[in-house]
Amino acid sequence: xxxxxxxxxxxxxxxxxxxxxxxxxxxxxxxxxxxxxxxxxxxxxxxxxxxxxxxxxxxxxxxxxxxxxxxxxxxxxxxxxxxxxxxxxxxxxxxxxxxxxxxxxxxxxxxxxxxxxxxxxxxxxxxxxxxxxxxxxxxxxxxxxxxxxxxxxxxxxxxxxxxxxxxxxxxxxxxxxxxxxxxxxxxxxxxxxxxxxxxxxxxxxxxxxxxxxxxxxxxxxxxxxxxxxxxxx
Amino acid sequence: xxxxxxxxxxxxxxxxxxxxxxxxxxxxxxxxxxxxxxxxxxxxxxxxxxxxxxxxxxxxxxxxxxxxxxxxxxxxxxxxxxxxxxxxxxxxxxxxxxxxxxxxxxxxxxxxxxxxxxxxxxxxxxxxxxxxxxxxxxxxxxxxxxxxxxxxxxxxxxxxxxxxxxxxxxxxxxxxxxxxxxxxxxxxxxxxxxxxxxxxxxxxxxxxxxxxxxxxxxxxxxxxx
Numbered sequence: 001x002x003x004x005x006x007x008x009x010x011x012x013x014x015x016x017x018x019x020x021x022x023x024x025x026x027x028x029x030x031x032x033x034x035x036x037x038x039x040x041x042x043x044x045x046x047x048x049x050x051x052x053x054x055x056x057x058x059x060x061x062x063x064x065x066x067x068x069x070x071x072x073x074x075x076x077x078x079x080x081x082x083x084x085x086x087x088x089x090x091x092x093x094x095x096x097x098x099x100x101x102x103x104x105x106x107x108x109x110x111x112x113x114x115x116x117x118x119x120x121x122x123x124x125x126x127x128x129x130x131x132x133x134x135x136x137x138x139x140x141x142x143x144x145x146x147x148x149x150x151x152x153x154x155x156x157x158x159x160x161x162x163x164x165x166x167x168x169x170x171x172x173x174x175x176x177x178x179x180x181x182x183x184x185x186x187x188x189x190x191x192x193x194x195x196x197x198x199x200x201x202x203x204x205x206x207x208x209x210x211x212x213x214x215x216x217x218x219x220x221x222x223x224x225x226x227x228x229x230x231x232x233x
Numbered sequence: 234x235x236x237x238x239x240x241x242x243x244x245x246x247x248x249x250x251x252x253x254x255x256x257x258x259x260x261x262x263x264x265x266x267x268x269x270x271x272x273x274x275x276x277x278x279x280x281x282x283x284x285x286x287x288x289x290x291x292x293x294x295x296x297x298x299x300x301x302x303x304x305x306x307x308x309x310x311x312x313x314x315x316x317x318x319x320x321x322x323x324x325x326x327x328x329x330x331x332x333x334x335x336x337x338x339x340x341x342x343x344x345x346x347x348x349x350x351x352x353x354x355x356x357x358x359x360x361x362x363x364x365x366x367x368x369x370x371x372x373x374x375x376x377x378x379x380x381x382x383x384x385x386x387x388x389x390x391x392x393x394x395x396x397x398x399x400x401x402x403x404x405x406x407x408x409x410x411x412x413x414x415x416x417x418x419x420x421x422x423x424x425x426x427x428x429x430x431x432x433x434x435x436x437x438x439x440x441x442x443x444x445x446x447x448x449x450x451x452x453x454x455x456x457x458x
Binding site: 061065080090126128129 | 283285286289290295296297298299300303304306307310311314315343344345346348349352353355356
């Protein structure tokens with residue numbers, strides 16, 4: 001059983017010594033195949049006898065609905081958005097992730113503080129402020145970043161939805177009036193931020209331009225190692 | 234840091250529940266308004282967008298110290314960036330009933346890291362004048378508790394499990410909040426007002442001090458004739 005670490009400050013009321021589960025984070029932009037990979041990973045783990053809990057962004061009952069509504073109207077300033085997302089994140093950290101880890105579950109997180117930070121940074125947030133905001137997060141046992149080219153992403157998105165999402169295209173930033181152009185540029189800037197975050201926090205980059213099976217096999221091999229290490233500690 | 238380049242002026246009132254600060258800032262608003270000054274009033278925890286989320290979290294007692302703090306920061310950021318800052322840039326006198334120090338005081342008592350809180354609110358400039366209405370704890374408690382009011386769960390600090398009795402919990406919680414205010418008075422250079430004095434006397438003192446520190450004629454609304 002590994003002792004969990006947090007990045008900096010102590011959130012009140014959390015005892016990290018007793019968290020026996022594993023926190024595995026899958027990061028990546030929309031259409032990088034995150035949810036498919038998480039579903040496959042979850043089935044595989046459960047078949048092997050590991051109990052799994054899934055978390056993601058905007059699933060907290062406190063702010064989830066209010067934030068969804070606000071996104072429709074696009075009336076929040078970037079900072080208000082950041083703080084709303086941070087509230088949602090910590091609510092899930094304290095009420096879903098930590099209890100599950102304490103009970104010995106494997107938590108599969110569909111994105112974590114890195115996506116939240118990257119989005120804020122692309123929108124001009126102060127890096128020190130963002131880092132501090134998320135400094136109470138628990139350090140995951142593994143973070144996989146599904147990295148795909150903007151081309152791959154745009155093609156997959158259009159095949160699946162026939163249209164581009166306003167936020168995932170970064171239309172709120174005003175980089176271009178052309179949605180396609182904006183999408184490509186926004187995803188490129190996100191990738192730049194992710195690379196900086198990767199240097200800081202160190203996570204595994206997974207080539208998501210490949211087939212579903214190829215990606216999944218790669219992930220399983222990594223997770224296998226994490227499982228092995230956690231048992232041998 | 235206070236922002237001395239912005240044309241507007243920011244005045245905040247802080248203090249315990251029952252210190253009379255809301256009354257004082259209301260009178261201040263009336264006075265400045267009567268003088269014809271450009272004045273704007275903003276209240277803690279009042280952003281329309283964030284309100285629904287706050288109410289839900291509080292009613293269902295879903296909030297931990299961290300999310301309690303963050304949801305108030307969200308509310309503040311919304312008001313700060315959409316109202317307070319634009320008003321200051323447009324040359325208004327902005328009056329705030331409670332400011333970031335309310336969060337510093339309450340959230341520190343709840344166990345949040347003081348350094349984290351100061352960073353969290355690092356985007357906000359400090360007021361040009363912060364009035365701290367100080368009162369002996371027993372007097373403030375007496376003013377609030379004499380009518381045996383319906384206290385709210387978080388207002389009484391019940392989430393801290395200080396006591397099963399909501400009134401006792403409120404007493405202990407307010408005492409700890411007061412300690413925070415008292416220690417911040419020096420850290421942030423609050424102007425301390427003796428909130429035990431007569432309301433009218435306090436208001437006269439406050440007005441005199443503000444007239445001294447702020448060149449009020451500069452804030453008068455220009456009217457075309």
